[in-house]
Amino acid sequence: MLRKIFSLLAASFALPALALDGDVIVHDPSTIIFHDGRYYTYGTGAGIPILTSADGWTWNRAGSLMSAVPGGKAGPEVLAKGGNNTWAPDVIKVGDQFFVYYSAPGTQPKSAIGLLVCPTLSPEPSADKCEDRGPVVWSDGVEDSNAIDPGVLLDPEGRLWLVYGSYFGYIRLVELDPKTGLRRDPKRKPVNVAINSEAAILIHRDGWYYLLVTHGSCCQGANSTYNIRMGRSRKVTGPYLDNMGVDMIEGGGKLFAASRGRNIGPGHFGLLDLGDGVQKFSLHYEADLDRGGVSVLDIRPLLWRDGWPVAGDNLVAGTYSIESARTGTVLELAVQGSPVGGFRQRRGGPPGSGILGSGPPTPGAPPAGAPFAPQIGPPIADQEPAQVAANWPSVTGVRLAPAMLQAQQKWVIAPVAGVGGYLGAPYFRITIAGTERSLTATSRGELEATSFTGAPEQLWRIDQLIDGTYRISPKAVPNSNAPWALSAVGSSTPTLSTFDPASDRQRWRLGAP
Amino acid sequence: MRIALFVLSLSLAASGLVHAQEAARPAPTTLKRAQGDSLPVDSRGFIHRWFVLEPVPVAGRLTEPAVKEALKLAALPEAAQPREGTKVTINGAEHGWHALDTLHYNLNLYHFAWSLSKPTSNVLFWVETSIDAPREMQNVRLAIGSNAASRWWLNGEPVIALNDDRQSVIDDGLSPRVTLRKGRNVIRAAIINGGGATDFCARFLDEHDRPLLGLDTRL
The missing domain is CATH 2.115.10.20 (Glycosyl hydrolase domain; family 43)
Known part of the structure; x- marks a missing residue:
């Protein structure tokens, strides 16, 4: 396999x-x-x-x-x-x-x-x-x-x-x-x-x-x-x-x-x-x-x-953020995220701790020994899946959340060879960068992320709409012929539903994470 | 209306839910005690009638592991059946059930707890209602908004999980497609608040993602 x-x-x-x-x-x-x-x-x-x-x-x-x-x-x-x-x-x-x-x-x-x-x-x-x-x-x-x-x-x-x-x-x-x-x-x-x-x-x-x-x-x-x-x-x-x-x-x-x-x-x-x-x-x-x-x-x-x-230009393989035009939130694996750069204190840590101040000041005098002294630090490296994915389940749900540049929000979209396509484009797979967790349509028209096998429910048709957003549809949904598309019917809960050209629910923006 | 709110305030005070040492706070302006056998969902499908349990103190953190911990800490006794005026004991403290109708599309838990002089931050609220469906309805979805994190069950099955600090947004959390059985369907939820305002709203959507009307709530 x-x-x-x-x-x-x-x-x-x-x-x-x-x-x-x-x-x-x-x-x-x-x-x-x-x-x-x-x-x-x-x-x-x-x-x-x-x-x-x-x-x-x-x-x-x-x-x-x-x-x-x-x-x-x-x-x-x-x-x-x-x-x-x-x-x-x-x-x-x-x-x-x-x-x-x-x-x-x-x-x-x-x-x-x-x-x-x-x-x-x-x-x-x-x-x-x-x-x-x-x-x-x-x-x-x-x-x-x-x-x-x-x-x-x-x-x-x-x-x-x-x-x-x-x-x-x-x-x-x-x-x-x-x-x-x-x-x-x-x-x-x-x-x-x-x-x-x-x-x-x-x-x-x-x-x-x-x-x-x-x-x-x-x-x-x-x-x-x-x-x-x-x-x-x-x-x-x-x-x-x-x-x-x-x-x-x-x-x-x-x-x-x-x-x-x-x-x-x-x-x-x-x-x-x-x-x-x-x-x-x-x-x-x-x-x-x-x-x-x-x-x-x-x-x-x-x-x-x-x-x-x-x-417009045809979609090329790359790492993307998949943002809902309805909500502005992005598609992610339903796993507990970690902030890029690790957790940080809201105010400065003890002197010499290396913890930099960040965030808005809180009311009242700063605690003793921890003056609020924000400093510019070195660049924070991007979050790699290897840093955070060890505890991710092999099969997870997907959801929408504020974009945080976290590993569970970075999707590799890449064409798949040998599986055909549609007018002007091949089918794509949509996989979390650095992992095998791929967007998959389930038999009830819902979504999950599972290992990529090339099955039709893991192949996606991505059509750019005339306003520049995208419609993202599975090649097939098990046990269904419904013409479903990725949909933010719920603003935090993506699913598949019938495409409505008059609604932002099924419009997605693809951009740099 | 003013009379009704006054009566609610009096009844809440008389039920001993307001701390004896404090003067009774004003009754919530957005809530009233549930009256009558049933209440239909509104023209946008929102459910207005709920049992609400007085808040249970928890850590108030809202990550997924923290929410799981809060649910363990504030777990309802298995046999707990909400009824107006009854109490359940959680972690040695008694918490009373209240049968409420919200006047808005959402139920303001902050108003509820504040009026009872109960804590509003770092708390978990249990809520429950029953939906009467006139017939079996397939491929519908429960759609909710909650401030903040929440967990939802429909007829005992977990259907929605929202984490993190968040506003109550209409149709924020969505269940998978479910079947409403003819007659009684029970919705139970836990809403966990860290600080500030707290509320929730809920309705069903039909197979075309439109609000599902024609349902009754019956406690």
Whole structure:
């Protein structure tokens, strides 16, 4: 058993910090769609390559979308108005059909955006075929537009919008017919909404339309300067202004995501709204230095602050304090704690005792021989579990208590290899630092801390909510299918209960202890 | 109201609970003697009717080991059944039970003990009540707040343990999911106070973590 535990622990620290596992090479990924128990995204490449995942964490290639199209390639009208490439698609479900818009550039800026209408996204050969509905928009190679990089939005009023474009001039907006996926009024002139950028897409929230585009250069590996920028407007037709009031049609754009660490060149934003206050976004990095500098898919938390989307970061392994947003108290083992540095007298000890004064003075004269003389002492070392854990029971409850930097309050959160994951992240274990005591869901939906075995009730899904706090849910609760989350129903007593997005009970902050 | 409090004050004094040497202190403004067969929980589910035992002196420290020591020191005799006016002997001293209704969501033990000229610091209070459930209720929780440390039992089973100096906060301590049986369910608790104010509050939450209404308390 010990060997198994050690191998699990070693495996859990071996994972890179980057989200997503499997074959995640992709460029210009579409918005991720969940259909029939699987996630799908499509990218640039011959026949529009498909990436799919059962859990949102481990991804695999699954052929190409054009194999589901009669003839196996873009139709003649698309080829005539654009060219024989298939790049940067976007996909949306409207009613019971999927609209897949794809770029078909020739010699840019002569290009077209074609439409495939598919009854299913299944890559199985037996699946129903997609219908080629021809070009939706195009650029003739002369005008100030390059009709590639489609991005589609079905707004709250049920109106369908397409933005497109890539340098060579303007990012443009047209309205589509939700029934056909084609332009609602082909004679109407497209609206220019931004300039000299690409990978445009619209999202809507609280009465605002947000236009996200990618600036910089692509396709140069670690030398790519891709970065995602944005503006917003009360009207879908713009103007889209950034946080400084600069119109995106004049080059404005508030930075949303830039290169960071070993991930170079983020681009091609796609929204994933999971409901219950959880949103994520997909993107690709031009170069993942941990994967040989290839272009890869990633999925990250999407936060909102002051009316603007904020690119969150995936959780990385580390030692954390788990603080209740409801109470401000922190999760700890239900054991008797010891103050960091040991117990100290409230007032100074006898001269020469080495006990320093601390705390507020008490009324009256100090006791003889113990003058109140606070002194600055040397730093007090952090409390290590080995100092205090000898008498801890092997199985304990957990509770909430004021943060005191004590050993029973420091949790190592680390991904666990080989147990799958969920959209954008692996399952984590949550273990008291320096021990094997791991947060465990019990059969009645309560909590305890026991030795880590890798059982599903010790694996945790940690989703960052749009306000930056976290929802922490067990992979499984024995004998239950309830969708429970870690909850401060009682302000000192954590438990598991149904997630309520309107309440602080199930919101947690993860930070340094 | 003023008359009722005056009557309570007189009755407490007449029961000999107030030290004979001192003038009787004013009756607590937040408590009255329990009247009538039963009392429903309030609109937020809080339990207002309790038996409260006069405070038992303990060390008043509030760590987990200290609370365990206090519970040993102030243990109730096994056969102790609370009844208005009866007494139990703990460590050679007699302590009387009082059947009380609190006018607030919480029961102010400081008011209770002070009005009786009993100590309020370094003490343990035993409290008990009975809940009448109209039917079996599964997956409910007892939710309490206590100043300070406390231990709670439901139908004889330990369900909540809070340590350390703390304020009485609504729904601070929470039991695991429990089943209320149809009819009588007994809640017993010990609240240990170091110094200063002391009180507690209690209610049940339903399976959706909402206050459980429709319960009666019957002593």
